[in-house]
Amino acid sequence: MSCFAVKRGFLNGVKDMERLTEEQIERYSRQIILPEIGGVGQRKLLETRVLVIGCGGLGSPCAFYLAGAGVGKIGLVDSDAVELNNLQRQILHFTHNLGQPKVDSAKEKLQALNPDIEVVPYHLRLTSENIREVIEDYDFVVDGSDNFPTRYLVNDACVLSNKPFCHAGILRFDGQVITIIPLQGPCYRCLFPEPPPPGMVPSCQEAGILGAVAGVLGVIQATEVLKFALGKGELLIGKLLVFNALEMSFRKLTIQRNKQCPVCGDRPTVTELIDYEEFCNLI
Amino acid sequence: MKVKVRIPNVLQKLTEGKIEVYATGQDIKELIDNLDKEYPGIKGRICDESGNLRRFINVFVNEQDIRFLDGDKTQLKDGDEVSIIPAIAGG
């Protein structure tokens, strides 16, 4: 009996295991061994397509773990180039990538980690014109953007396209994350109906972020994606998870669908996508 | 009613850096008025000119959104925990 045959014998979902290569079985063995995953779950991950919006503090750790886990297709959206002040937290970019588009730098690392998956870079800024076309090819969207206009655009486009997504936001030592399955649970506008007007949020210079806080939230987003793809566990639907690094506290707040929600309520007022004015990048 | 109020990072400048403060009030409206006496300016950050909660800030009493309780008339009791949660966009 070959070594692989022995290994196959230990793992569940024998039929599905046969659809994995020996290399895949070895690469993913530490998660295939989990009863919640097995060969069946690994096939599901390999067939899942995830769009990560933003290759920054949230998108980097999130995409890294998705690639490691063998999520079969990862789309990356970002219009920016790598800057020195990004490297403190955006772990997909290295010093030698300075000046390169973030999507190319990120793709280089993800493919080096896992050549078994497909990584598709989108070097563009999402707008009301292009977002629905970009998200169409994916099963799940991760919002790791860094500004309110994009966040509301992502929410509205996902609700109007009935696309599940995971939202996270970070500032200084605080983080928030929620998973949104349109119409099943509340959306981001159910929680916060409108973006803040200019002047109501701390200025770009005042804001700051601890790199590790971005890592915590990005990895939570990756975990939500993997659970969604596997159909296992409870997602953060209708739950806003609020993290504070200084206290090292996690609190889950209950969020309900809002009948007056501008986009998913009974009488929606947002029926077309809006490009809000950019007033501050809270990076 | 004396309750614990959790202050988000963006408002901690107004509470001398405190993450948690204690305040009193029969309901949320009175609580915010009292908070503003102790920490001037905080009400203006949470509520608009007409005194309504801003649309990018929510208040929770023990994990429940006051918009689905009695809004700013939500009654408070000793030991309640109130959280002020603003939208944050960094990434």
Ligand SMILES: [Zn+2]
């Ligand atoms: Zn909604």
